[in-house]
Amino acid sequence: MSSDAHAANSHEMPFWQKYIFSQDHKIIGIQYGITALFFLLFGFFLMLLMRWQLAFPGQELPLIGKWFGEANMPGGVMLPEFYNQLGAMHGTIMVFLGVVPLAVGAFGNYVVPLQIGAPDMAFPKLNMASYWAFFLGGVVMLASFFVPGGAANSGWTSYPPLANIATAGQTWWLVGMVLLITSSLLGSVNTITTIFQLRAPGLSFFRLPFFVWAQLVTGFLLLLAFPPLEAAGVMQLMDRIFHTSFFMPSGLMVSGQPLAISGGGSVLLWQHLFWFLAHPEVYVLILPAMGIVTEIIVNNTRKPLNGYRLMVYSLIFLGFMSFIVWAHHMFLTGMGTAISAFFQATTMIISIPSVVILSYLFLTLWGGSIRYNTPMLFSLAFLPMFGIGGLTGLPLGLSASDIPLHDTYYVIAHFHYIVAPGTIFALFAGIYFWFPKATGRKMNEFLGNLHFWPSLVCMNVIFMPMFIQGLVGVSRRLYDGGASYDFAQGVLHLNKLSTYGAWGLAIAQIPFIINFFGSIFKGEKVTSRNPWEATTLEWEAPNIPGHGNFDHELKVYRGPYEYSVPGAAKDFSPQASEKI
Amino acid sequence: MSTGEIPYIVKPRADTGLYNAKLGIWLFLASEVMLFGALFSSYILLRVGATDWPRGASILSVPLGALNTTFLITSSLTIILSWIALRMKDLPKFKIYMGVTILLALAFLGIKAYEYSLKFQHHLFPSKSTFMAVYFTLTGLHACHIIGGVIVNSYLWGPGSRMWKTDPERFTNRIEIAGLYWHFVDLVWLFLFPVLYLL
Numbered sequence: 001m002s003s004d005a006h007a008a009n010s011h012e013m014p015f016w017q018k019y020i021f022s023q024d025h026k027i028i029g030i031q032y033g034i035t036a037l038f039f040l041l042f043g044f045f046l047m048l049l050m051r052w053q054l055a056f057p058g059q060e061l062p063l064i065g066k067w068f069g070e071a072n073m074p075g076g077v078m079l080p081e082f083y084n085q086l087g088a089m090h091g092t093i094m095v096f097l098g099v100v101p102l103a104v105g106a107f108g109n110y111v112v113p114l115q116i117g118a119p120d121m122a123f124p125k126l127n128m129a130s131y132w133a134f135f136l137g138g139v140v141m142l143a144s145f146f147v148p149g150g151a152a153n154s155g156w157t158s159y160p161p162l163a164n165i166a167t168a169g170q171t172w173w174l175v176g177m178v179l180l181i182t183s184s185l186l187g188s189v190n191t192i193t194t195i196f197q198l199r200a201p202g203l204s205f206f207r208l209p210f211f212v213w214a215q216l217v218t219g220f221l222l223l224l225a226f227p228p229l230e231a232a233g234v235m236q237l238m239d240r241i242f243h244t245s246f247f248m249p250s251g252l253m254v255s256g257q258p259l260a261i262s263g264g265g266s267v268l269l270w271q272h273l274f275w276f277l278a279h280p281e282v283y284v285l286i287l288p289a290m291g292i293v294t295e296i297i298v299n300n301t302r303k304p305l306n307g308y309r310l311m312v313y314s315l316i317f318l319g320f321m322s323f324i325v326w327a328h329h330m331f332l333t334g335m336g337t338a339i340s341a342f343f344q345a346t347t348m349i350i351s352i353p354s355v356v357i358l359s360y361l362f363l364t365l366w367g368g369s370i371r372y373n374t375p376m377l378f379s380l381a382f383l384p385m386f387g388i389g390g391l392t393g394l395p396l397g398l399s400a401s402d403i404p405l406h407d408t409y410y411v412i413a414h415f416h417y418i419v420a421p422g423t424i425f426a427l428f429a430g431i432y433f434w435f436p437k438a439t440g441r442k443m444n445e446f447l448g449n450l451h452f453w454p455s456l457v458c459m460n461v462i463f464m465p466m467f468i469q470g471l472v473g474v475s476r477r478l479y480d481g482g483a484s485y486d487f488a489q490g491v492l493h494l495n496k497l498s499t500y501g502a503w504g505l506a507i508a509q510i511p512f513i514i515n516f517f518g519s520i521f522k523g524e525k526v527t528s529r530n531p532w533e534a535t536t537l538e539w540e541a542p543n544i545p546g547h548g549n550f551d552h553e554l555k556v557y558r559g560p561y562e563y564s565v566p567g568a569a570k571d572f573s574p575q576a577s578e579k580i
Numbered sequence: 581m582s583t584g585e586i587p588y589i590v591k592p593r594a595d596t597g598l599y600n601a602k603l604g605i606w607l608f609l610a611s612e613v614m615l616f617g618a619l620f621s622s623y624i625l626l627r628v629g630a631t632d633w634p635r636g637a638s639i640l641s642v643p644l645g646a647l648n649t650t651f652l653i654t655s656s657l658t659i660i661l662s663w664i665a666l667r668m669k670d671l672p673k674f675k676i677y678m679g680v681t682i683l684l685a686l687a688f689l690g691i692k693a694y695e696y697s698l699k700f701q702h703h704l705f706p707s708k709s710t711f712m713a714v715y716f717t718l719t720g721l722h723a724c725h726i727i728g729g730v731i732v733n734s735y736l737w738g739p740g741s742r743m744w745k746t747d748p749e750r751f752t753n754r755i756e757i758a759g760l761y762w763h764f765v766d767l768v769w770l771f772l773f774p775v776l777y778l779l
Contacts, residue, residue, distance in 0.1 A: 119584050122600045189607045197588050197600050223611045228618035235622065235717060242706040244713035246622070264710045269625055273618055548584030 021132075023124035024547055028131050029110030030438065033431075036102035039138060040424070041509075043093035046086045048502055053078045054481035055499035072150065080479040084153035085169070087477070089141070091156025092173065095281065096180050097138050099419060102427050103288035104184070104222070105134065108191055108215045111434060114538035114545065115209050117200025117554040117576070122193040130186035137179030144172035155477070157278070160247035160270050164239045165254055171240055174233050181230045188222040191215055200537065200576075202556035206309065207575065209536045209560040213312050214291030217319040218284050225280035225323065232273035239265075246270075268333055275326035283322045285419055286386070287315065289426035290357055293379040296433050297361055298561045299534045300376040301368025302571050305561040307360040314353035321350040331399045332406045340399040347397035354390055358383060374448030378429035381456050382422055389417030392467065407477065410470025413463045421459040428452075428512070436531045440543040441523030447515040454508035461501030465494035535574050536560050590750045605757045609764050612725075616768055619721070623714050623775065634711050636777045639704070644695055645777040648688050649769065655684035656766045659733075659759045666752045671744055674755070678737045681762070685730045692723055715776055722772060725765045732758055 065076025072082040144151040149167025235246040250263030327343040392414045395401040474482040481495045482488030530539035562573040568580040662677035706716040743751040
């Protein structure tokens with residue numbers, strides 16, 4: 001009853017208050033989702049431009065090449081400076097404005113309160129502030145393309161001293177990052193508090209769905225790993241604006257001239273601070289994806305999750321270990337064999353919990369009566385794709401084999417296997433899976449298949465050749481894709497293959513875009529609150545939940561994955577129903 | 581839990597023993613520890629790697645720093661007293677103690693600004709040396725935290741205190757939260773003062 005009253009209240013609010021400056025976690029989640037999908041598309045578009053240059057170096061980009069102006073692409077031919085901007089901004093946008101906001105901002109916001117039976121996030125105003133800080137950060141990043149010298153062009157890692165002496169775009173990048181960090185800080189405080197404080201009666205920690213656990217650990221990673229990057233960002237801003245020398249060593253020469261600085265800074269300091277964030281960030285990218293995939297796989301195998309507790313312990317262990325592996329990104333810096341040995345040991349250890357989680361997901365499939373719907377297809381594809389990405393990471397975690405592979409296309413292939421056909425597939429799966437809850441309609445299965453199968457093929461066509469290029473030794477930062485190097489001649493043709501794959505991937509997203517927007521208005525209406533016959537609490541809420549989420553009192557009686565319980569009336573036993 | 585309302589805004593939840601904002605502020609402070617922790621680590625790394633490093637006392641004024649330290653320690657005490665006053669249902673006393681807290685913070689900022697101006701007069705800018713860069717970055721960031729605290733405390737002293745009439749328990753909680761933050765800011769200074777002025 002009272003939620004009806006709340007729903008009525010929210011209808012009385014003016015449009016801008018209900019949908020623009022909303023404090024409702026579901027609206028904010030959708031705002032995050034739409035914004036992040038836009039940035040994913042934008043980041044992908046930057047990549048398509050780069051792939052043209054890599055496959056056809058120095059050739060004029062037909063049709064649209066002239067739109068980018070004389071400063072970037074005179075006569076439609078890309079300049080190296082512009083290529084560098086595209087590279088730096090592709091990474092930044094995909095990680096900080098695309099994948100993380102979609103995984104944490106959108107799914108975390110929309111699904112977590114529903115899954116724990118809460119009426120909203122603990123701090124609705126903070127939630128709104130978090131979204132708008134993120135939005136502003138995105139605007140700053142986009143605007144940086146139009147400042148003199150263009151956007152940041154020192155790689156997404158912004159290593160000094162190059163980043164310190166780069167064009168004005170780097171300052172914009174830093175300001176944008178400070179806003180994005182603020183946003184994720186507010187968001188993580190909110191998520192953690194919500195999970196601790198707003199669980200429905202009876203929902204103890206070991207009855208939480210795995211997705212909520214994943215968001216909880218992710219929240220702690222964001223909370224504790226991002227501030228050191230903020231500190232580093234402040235110091236780089238000081239270096240750039242007030243000409244301090246935090247990251248500038250003595251005796252630095254630029255264009256043959258000694259720089260007029262006090263010197264005495266440390267270049268490696270930035271790398272330590274950056275990777276202290278950026279390695280946990282890798283787990284911020286992957287843990288929510290594991291959470292989504294777990295929900296969907298368990299639901300569609302109609303079996304309990306194998307090893308729920310051990311998976312949770314692995315997750316916590318992963319989160320903890322992710323803070324002490326960062327320097328495996330720095331084996332090449334010559335920091336010493338003792339330190340390298342420590343970090344390669346921790347890196348080997350951290351692979352164990354990932355393998356535990358992945359193995360249990362595979363085991364859960366065993367003997368299940370699997371439903372092959374679109375979310376399940378994406379989740380199933382996640383497993384081997386993440387597996388390839390993870391296993392190819394092992395040689396990078398060992399100092400001896402990392403040194404020849406460092407900064408080659410092998411690295412690109414490795415982490416893209418984790419993030420692109422890994423995390424992004426999981427995010428697609430989540431969109432297909434929770435779409436009925438958010439809109440009351442299902443997405444089209446045929447278009448879903450048309451989205452999934454070509455995407456799966458194209459992802460592999462793009463990234464598999466990069467392993468080969470990397471093993472040959474082609475550096476990831478070459479503007480011509482290696483054409484000017486003798487040793488790369490034998491693998492240059494693979495650049496074209498990857499580019500064709502990227503075009504295919506772009507085309508494969510069209511069915512998704514049609515499906516996504518079409519299904520909001522024309523999708524098949526779901527008649528039940530629980531169209532997937534799932535067990536967790538979000539399916540107790542009405543479809544398109546109103547303000548306050550639930551229309552009846554919730555009490556939790558059992559764990560999250562009680563499927564096919566012997567003697568039960570149905571093959572699923574919802575957490576909130578007393579009878580099995 | 582009645583549907584629709586966010587629970588534990590005022591009353592603590594039985595199994596965690598916390599109300600929402602208290603957990604929130606502790607989490608926020610944890611992230612602040614990481615922020616200043618990274619900056620202090622950077623200081624250590626830069627100092628260890630430096631060929632020569634000035635003694636803080638030879639550049640900075642220890643008496644002014646010590647005076648500021650006493651201001652902040654006293655303000656930490658008065659903000660607790662203001663919270664206790666509310667627990668004793670004494671709003672006028674709260675106003676006095678919170679007012680003193682704000683004034684002490686402003687005095688701190690005044691002295692800090694005076695110290696900065698002395699440095700600028702002697703052309704000691706952040707770009708002068710790594711020591712000056714560390715000094716200005718750390719104390720500047722700390723001063724930003726003080727300013728944030730002053731704004732929040734002034735709001736709670738002034739317009740925010742109207743909540744006392746409508747929801748005294750929640751208002752008391754707010755003062756507790758503000759106090760936790762304020763103690764943290766003081767604590768940072770208690771590290772900054774010896775590290776920058778004395779070592």
